[in-house]
Each structure stands twice: as structure tokens, then as C-alpha cells.
Amino acid sequence: LTAISDLEVLSVEVKGKLWYLRYPIEGRTFSAEDPASYIVVATTRPETMLGDTAVVVHPEDPRFADLIGKNVVLPLTGRLIPIVGDDYVDMETGTGAMKVTPAHDFNDFEIGKRHDLGFINVLDIEGRIALANNAEFLAGLPGSADLTETLTLDGVERFKARDRVVAMLEARGLVEKIEPHPHKVPHGDRSGVVIEPFLTDQWYVDAHTLAQPAIAAVKDGRTTFVPKNWEKTYFEWMENIQPWCVSRQLWWGHQIPAWYGPDGAIFVEKSEAEAKAAAEKHYGAPAELTRDPDVLDTWFSSALWPFSTMGWPDETPELKRYYPTSVLITGFDIIFFWVARMMMMGLHFMKDKDGNPEIPFHDVYIHALVRDEKGAKMSKSKGNVIDPLSLIDEYGADAVRFTLAAMAAQGRDIKLATNRVAGYRAFATKLWNAARFAEMNGCVAAGACAPETVTTTLSRWIVVETGRTADAVSAALEAYRFNEAAAAIYKFTWGTFCDWYVELVKPVLLGDDDVAKAEARMVTAWVLEQILRLLHPFMPFVTEELWAQTAPEDQPRTTLLAHANWPAPCLNDTKAADEINLLVELVSAIRSVRAETNVPAGAQIPLQLVGGGEAIRKLVTVHGAAIKRLARISDIGLADKPPAGSAQMLIGGGLACLPLKGIIDLDAERARLEKELVKIDADVARIDAKLGNADFVARAPEEVVEEQKERREDALTRSAKVREALERLKTPA
RNA sequence: GGGCGGUUAGCUCAGCUGGUUAGAGCACCUGGUUUACACCCAGGGUGUCGGGGGUUCGAAUCCCUCACCGCCCACCA
Numbered sequence: 001l002t003a004i005s006d007l008e009v010l011s012v013e014v015k016g017k018l019w020y021l022r023y024p025i026e027g028r029t030f031s032a033e034d035p036a037s038y039i040v041v042a043t044t045r046p047e048t049m050l051g052d053t054a055v056v057v058h059p060e061d062p063r064f065a066d067l068i069g070k071n072v073v074l075p076l077t078g079r080l081i082p083i084v085g086d087d088y089v090d091m092e093t094g095t096g097a098m099k100v101t102p103a104h105d106f107n108d109f110e111i112g113k114r115h116d117l118g119f120i121n122v123l124d125i126e127g128r129i130a131l132a133n134n135a136e137f138l139a140g141l142p143g144s145a146d147l148t149e150t151l152t153l154d155g156v157e158r159f160k161a162r163d164r165v166v167a168m169l170e171a172r173g174l175v176e177k178i179e180p181h182p183h184k185v186p187h188g189d190r191s192g193v194v195i196e197p198f199l200t201d202q203w204y205v206d207a208h209t210l211a212q213p214a215i216a217a218v219k220d221g222r223t224t225f226v227p228k229n230w231e232k233t234y235f236e237w238m239e240n241i242q243p244w245c246v247s248r249q250l251w252w253g254h255q256i257p258a259w260y261g262p263d264g265a266i267f268v269e270k271s272e273a274e275a276k277a278a279a280e281k282h283y284g285a286p287a288e289l290t291r292d293p294d295v296l297d298t299w300f301s302s303a304l305w306p307f308s309t310m311g312w313p314d315e316t317p318e319l320k321r322y323y324p325t326s327v328l329i330t331g332f333d334i335i336f337f338w339v340a341r342m343m344m345m346g347l348h349f350m351k352d353k354d355g356n357p358e359i360p361f362h363d364v365y366i367h368a369l370v371r372d373e374k375g376a377k378m379s380k381s382k383g384n385v386i387d388p389l390s391l392i393d394e395y396g397a398d399a400v401r402f403t404l405a406a407m408a409a410q411g412r413d414i415k416l417a418t419n420r421v422a423g424y425r426a427f428a429t430k431l432w433n434a435a436r437f438a439e440m441n442g443c444v445a446a447g448a449c450a451p452e453t454v455t456t457t458l459s460r461w462i463v464v465e466t467g468r469t470a471d472a473v474s475a476a477l478e479a480y481r482f483n484e485a486a487a488a489i490y491k492f493t494w495g496t497f498c499d500w501y502v503e504l505v506k507p508v509l510l511g512d513d514d515v516a517k518a519e520a521r522m523v524t525a526w527v528l529e530q531i532l533r534l535l536h537p538f539m540p541f542v543t544e545e546l547w548a549q550t551a552p553e554d555q556p557r558t559t560l561l562a563h564a565n566w567p568a569p570c571l572n573d574t575k576a577a578d579e580i581n582l583l584v585e586l587v588s589a590i591r592s593v594r595a596e597t598n599v600p601a602g603a604q605i606p607l608q609l610v611g612g613g614e615a616i617r618k619l620v621t622v623h624g625a626a627i628k629r630l631a632r633i634s635d636i637g638l639a640d641k642p643p644a645g646s647a648q649m650l651i652g653g654g655l656a657c658l659p660l661k662g663i664i665d666l667d668a669e670r671a672r673l674e675k676e677l678v679k680i681d682a683d684v685a686r687i688d689a690k691l692g693n694a695d696f697v698a699r700a701p702e703e704v705v706e707e708q709k710e711r712r713e714d715a716l717t718r719s720a721k722v723r724e725a726l727e728r729l730k731t732p733a
Numbered sequence: 734g735g736g737c738g739g740u741u742a743g744c745u746c747a748g749c750u751g752g753u754u755a756g757a758g759c760a761c762c763u764g765g766u767u768u769a770c771a772c773c774c775a776g777g778g779u780g781u782c783g784g785g786g787g788u789u790c791g792a793a794u795c796c797c798u799c800a801c802c803g804c805c806c807a808c809c810a
Contacts (some may be wrong), residue, residue: 008790018810029736042810043810044810045810088778088809093809093810094809095810097810098810105810106808107808107810108810148740154766157757181810183808183810186808229737232736233736233805236736236737236805236806237805266795332805333804338768349772369804385777403758406757406758407745407746417746418744419744419745419758419759420745420746420758420759422758422759422772423758423772424758425772426770426772427772429770429772429773430769430770430773432769432770433769433770433772433773434769435769436769436770437769437770439769440768440769441769476769481749483746483747484747484749487747487757487758490757490758491757499774502769586777591775591776592776594775594776595763595764595776595777596776596777602765678753682754683754686754690752690790693790694790695790695791696790698790699789700752700790700791701752704791707752720793725794
């Protein structure tokens with residue numbers, strides 16, 4: 001039977017005062033000059049002294065050793081209250097003696113319970129002093145002039161009453177001193193007024209008992225938190241759980257199923273009819289009952305969610321199918337409020353097929369919390385909420401959703417930055433344009449597509465890369481690494497499909513080879529469709545729209561994209577993948593050299609390839625046209641040694657040379673090579689330092705040492721080639 | 734006061750069990766009128782991984798400590 005519900009409390013720093021009050025000791029004649037005749041207690045709320053029921057000192061405090069067990073006469077009331085000893089008291093603080101008001105202070109309440117003290121409520125629900133009809137207050141008080149005066153405080157507002165109590169005490173020489181005392185006072189977060197602890201009757205749930213199975217379920221892994229470190233928070237709370245006050249004085253909610261008989265007897269039943277029956281049995285005759293007007297804490301009702309939403313207590317098919325659920329996704333701030341309580345309730349009410357308590361869910365994914373730009377938690381009462389609707393108006397729902405996924409790294413909070421959202425809006429546009437390109441080139445998903453049977457290297461490459469992306473996205477999603485999943489599909493869509501595949505397939509689509517064209521169209525449509533599937537969880541709207549629009553005119557979609565199958569790899573061809581990836585590497589390298597050596601953008605330059613074997617030869621024979629177009633190369637030849645005065649790149653074990661004499665900015669090329677050389681030499685030096693360390697060679701795992709050796713060889717080779725290239729630049733032939 | 738987490742590029746953030754050449758988006762710089770896209774294309778990394786100490790052959794990553802920031806819980810007569 002206590003009070004003080006869990007309303008949101010704001011601690012506010014106030015310039016308070018500390019009043020030192022003298023409480024006369026029973027049987028000694030009070031005199032301000034005789035410290036032995038009284039005991040001094042300090043308080044920040046002097047008006048609560050009317051409800052004092054003890055003075056407490058530390059049991060081992062020598063100053064008060066002889067006083068424990070004696071009484072003091074509580075001023076203004078004449079009540080005799082005991083001096084008790086309790087460890088709670090800090091001997092160093094204040095006077096070492098504390099007044100105890102169990103009805104109006106949390107700690108005093110606990111002390112009151114420990115020492116079997118009275119609980120005298122001296123306030124009414126409006127925060128006024130309530131003494132006149134207060135049986136607890138009046139009980140056992142002898143009439144006196146002081147008491148009569150005190151009773152005139154009845155109905156006085158608490159802070160006015162404080163002044164009057166102090167004045168009355170001062171008039172009697174009972175105030176020793178008053179000190180300024182800045183301290184924190186709890187304020188209601190909505191009303192803004194000082195909160196007064198206050199006794200009321202409430203309903204409680206024995207949370208400690210319910211918590212035990214809920215703790216065990218997480219300890220033995222039946223329910224897992226992701227990320228795992230939140231389990232600590234969960235245990236911390238569950239192991240120190242307090243009785244749960246479930247009654248609320250609100251106008252809405254599940255009304256508490258408790259009925260009171262005429263004499264106050266309580267009947268807790270499932271329905272009014274059952275309560276009436278129980279009352280009739282109890283009284284031997286029908287009785288008039290009144291139902292408790294309180295409603296259940298909203299979290300009590302919410303705790304029933306996993307099963308009450310599916311028809312419980314009836315044994316419905318839904319309940320059978322969906323309890324327990326696979327994953328609960330929520331924010332860490334309601335692990336206590338909701339997760340813990342669903343665990344307790346689920347394990348209490350639900351049983352598996354063997355009759356054992358059944359958890360409500362297997363995984364609990366704790367997502368990041370979106371904070372405002374200053375990093376503060378958004379809250380309705382603070383008013384710092386970023387309205388997702390206005391973000392959506394500006395950037396689109398898909399961009400907002402994708403941003404949240406991309407930023408949802410585990411264990412981190414999100415400070416929502418609109419530039420990220422803008423970036424992902426561009427991504428949605430990019431996807432739309434890619435689909436437009438496909439449409440303009442007749443790439444529609446006509447009929448059955450068998451991507452594993454495609455023939456060209458380009459087709460096989462993109463099919464393989466699509467599969468690799470599907471794997472990456474799936475693995476990330478399964479591990480709840482949503483940001484990695486988002487990054488993987490983003491990178492593939494933009495960086496691989498749009499930037500390379502589309503550019504490489506353009507000649508085929510625009511060419512005359514109808515067989516090749518047909519395959520290219522089919523593959524392009526197929527890849528785009530895989531992208532839509534993989535991207536759908538992150539950008540549901542644009543992908544669903546494209547899914548419908550990219551259907552062949554005579555074959556409209558028969559299902560929503562949301563219901564379509566999830567992609568998986570269907571082709572394994574590392575040779576094709578390596579071949580195109582080498583092409584990509586070569587084109588990138590040429591572009592880089594062109595830019596760094598200030599080759600005019602429009603200039604067509606020749607390319608000479610040296611060494612490198614089969615892989616390099618294939619580049620020329622199979623992909624020559626692509627290289628010419630993408631890297632702006634006039635013609636490609638194979639050579640035995642690098643032509644004089646050329647820029648050189650290391651590619652696939654061979655050398656790619658751009659004979660740029662006359663076009664090239666030689667100084668720029670030299671600077672480029674020297675910059676590269678510095679990097680390589682730094683690498684070599686670092687690796688040498690490692691390998692030169694006997695401890696490293698002796699203690700590091702063999703494969704790590706091997707890897708370093710290989711890396712060293714590689715770096716040395718590159719270093720030598722770059723040096724040669726530099727030499728050739730210095731002595732142009 | 735107790736507990737948890739953070740500090741990495743100008744900004745917002747990745748970097749999972751120690752071995753990467755420390756990455757992405759945005760911003761920025763250079764250059765682009767090729768028939769999907771300027772919400773674009775190509776190129777460029779601009780960094781003492783908060784400070785200090787330690788463990789280790791090896792630390793952005795593990796430990797200690799300091800500083801600052803944030804959150805949760807409790808609150809002192």
C-alpha cells in the first residue's frame with residue numbers, strides 16, 4: 001500500500017532552504033539554552049513535520065546512543081514519537097538526526113516499514129494540509145492550545161502552510177537556524193509543479209516472481225537480444241525488479257476487475273457475474289457491488305500483445321501459428337516497459353505443446369534510436385521531434401526508409417542528417433533512370449528467364465555478381481545488419497550495374513547481333529528485376545511501382561513484388577567474373593592516369609599491352625571495343641616491351657602502357673609515379689619491419705607471415721616496375 | 734551517486750571475433766554537351782582513429798586512466 005506512481009519526473013535545481021528544528025525530548029524541560037533538552041533535525045520541507053512519526057539516528061552514533069528508545073514530543077501537535085536507530089542515516093550529514101515522515105518521503109517510508117512506525121498523511125490530493133477530519137493525525141493527540149492553533153492550518157495550501165509552520169516553530173524557539181540549500185526537487189514533467197509523495201491504495205503485481213522465468217529464458221538462450229549487450233540491461237532491471245503498480249487513475253484503459261462489497265470486501269473475478277456469484281457465496285445473500293474505477297497500466301495491457309492479439313484466451317489457429325513470434329523489433333528505451341513485461345506475461349500465461357512455459361519471441365532486435373540534431377532523445381514533451389512526414393514530403397518515403405536502414409548500425413544511435421536522405425533520394429532516381437534505360441532498349445522480362453544458361457562473358461559476369469550481392473544482402477539481413485545489407489545493394493545497383501554493366505552492354509543493345517542482343521535484353525531485365533527484389537525491403541514504393549511497370553505489356557504481374565521470391569545465386573563462374581573485373585580495373589586505371597596527367601578529355605590515345613599472358617590478350621581480342629569506348633583509346637596493340645615515353649600501369653600481371661609522348665604532361669606523370677612509389681616503398685618498409693622482427697615470424701600464425709611475404713614480393717615487383725617506368729620517362733627515347 | 738554507450742575525413746556515420754593500403758554518403762577540388770540519368774559521368778582523400786599509459790610479434794579494435802558528450806536508473810535529510 002504505497003503510492004507514488006511512475007509518472008515522469010523532472011529533477012529541477014531550486015534554491016531551497018534547510019531548516020534546523022528542535023524537537024524536545026520527552027521528560028526533559030525544553031530550553032533553547034539546554035541542548036540536552038532537545039534533538040535537532042534538518043529538513044527542506046518543514047510542513048511535513050506534522051506527519052512525523054519518529055526521529056532516526058545512526059545506531060552507532062555516540063552522540064545519540066543514550067537517546068535511542070526515548071521519545072520526543074513532536075512540536076505543534078504534542079505527539080510522542082520514538083527516537084530509533086537505523087543504518088540509513090549518514091552520521092556526517094546534517095545534524096546526524098533525521099525526522100521521519102513515512103507518508104511523504106520514499107526513504108522515510110522504508111524506514112517506517114522497518115520500524116513499524118505510523119504513516120500519517122497530512123496532505124490532501126490537492127496539496128493542501130488536511131488535519132481536521134484526519135483520523136490518523138488526530139489519533140492519541142491530547143488537546144492543547146498548540147494543537148488548536150495547528151488545526152487552523154487545515155485546508156491551507158502546502159507552501160503557505162510551510163511559512164506558517166516555520167513561524168509557529170520560531171515563536172516557540174524551536175528553529176535553531178535556517179541555511180540556504182540549493183538542491184534538486186522532483187517536478188511533474190507536464191504540470192511543472194513540485195511532486196509530493198503521497199499515500200494511496202493501489203493494485204500491485206508480484207513482478208519478482210514473474211521475473212524469474214523471464215530471466216531464465218534469456219540466460220539459457222531461448223530468447224536472444226541483438227545486439228547481445230542489451231541482455232545486461234535486461235538482467236539488471238529484472239533482477240532488481242520492484243512490485244509493479246498496475247492501477248492507474250485514468251479515464252481510459254482496461255478497468256481493473258475488482259469489485260467491492262458493502263463492507264469493503266474485495267472480489268477479483270473475470271466478470272461482474274462471477275464477482276456477484278462470489279459475493280453471494282461470501283455474504284450468504286446477493287450484495288450490491290461497486291467496481292474499482294481504476295484502469296490497468298497501459299504496459300500491463302501491452303504485455304499481453306503477443307497472444308491477446310491472436311484471440312487468447314481462446315485457442316485460435318492464429319495463436320497456434322504465430323506464438324511465439326520470431327523477432328520483436330523495438331527501441332532500448334522500452335526494454336523495461338514492454339519487452340520485459342511481454343516476457344513475464346507470455347511465460348506466465350502461455351504453454352508449449354509439452355505444457356512448459358513458452359516465450360513470446362525468439363529474438364529481440366534493439367534498433368538505434370533516432371535523436372535530434374543535438375543528439376537528444378526526441379520526446380513529445382520536449383517538443384524536439386523531427387516529423388518523419390515532413391522529411392517524407394521533402395525527400396520521399398523510400399529515401400527516408402533507406403536512410404534509416406543505412407544508418408541502423410547496431411548499438412548506435414542515429415543523429416538524423418538530411419544530407420544522407422538527399423543522397424538516397426538520388427539513388428532512387430538513379431534506379432528509376434536505369435529502369436527507363438532498360439525500357440528504352442526493349443529489356444523486358446519476357447517469358448521464363450534462365451540466367452544460368454547465358455553465354456557471353458558479360459552476361460555471365462553480371463549474373464555472378466548479382467548472385468554475390470544477393471548472398472551479401474541475405475547474410476546481412478539474417479544477422480540483423482541492416483546497414484550492411486543496404487550498403488551492399490546500393491553499391492551493386494549504382495557501382496556495378498549502372499556504372500559498368502549498362503555501359504558495357506550498350507554496344508550490344510545498339511548492335512546488329514540479334515542473338516547477342518536478345519540475351520543482353522533478357523539479362524538486363526533479369527538483373528534489374530533482381531535489384532528490385534533485393535531493394536524492396538529498403539525502398540518498397542519505387543520498387544513496387546517499377547515491378548508493375550517493367551512487366552511486359554501482354555504479361556502483367558500476377559503478384560506484388562512484396563510477395564515475389566527472394567533472389568539467390570544461380571551461377572558460379574569465377575572466370576567470367578575475373579575477366580570482366582580485370583577489364584573494369586584496366587579502364588579505371590587508364591581513366592585515372594588520363595586525369596592525373598592532364599590528358600585532354602577528348603583526346604583519343606593508343607594503348608599498348610605488355611606481357612601478362614592469356615588474361616591480358618583476352619582483353620585486347622574480346623574487349624578491345626569496350627576499352628576503346630570507355631577509356632577513350634584510339635587503338636590497342638600488344639608489344640614486347642613498353643614503348644618509350646609512355647605512362648605505365650600494372651594490370652593483371654602485365655603492363656598497360658599509354659605512349660603519350662607529346663600529349664602527356666610528363667611532369668604530371670612523373671609526379672604520379674613518384675607518389676605511387678612513395679606509397680609502395682612505405683608498404684615495403686612496413687612489411688620489412690614486420691618480417692625483420694624475429695618475434696613476429698616466430699609467434700604470428702603461419703598464414704599471416706606467408707601473407708606478408710607475398711605482399712612483400714608483390715610490392716617489390718610493383719616498385720621495380722614503377723622505377724623502370726620512371727627511368728624511361730627520364731630518358732625519353 | 735550507480736549503470737550503459739560514444740569520441741574515426743569539413744559534416745553524418747561504417748569498420749563484426751586484434752593482422753585492411755582505415756572506408757561510405759554528403760560536402761569539397763579538377764575535368765566532362767557520347768541518345769537512362771546534371772538528383773548525372775570520370776578522377777582526386779582532404780585522417781595524430783579524443784589525450785596519456787599498458788598488454789601483444791602486431792592495437793582504430795583488448796585493458797587501465799583522464800577529458801569531454803549522451804542515455805538509463807536512483808536521488809540525500
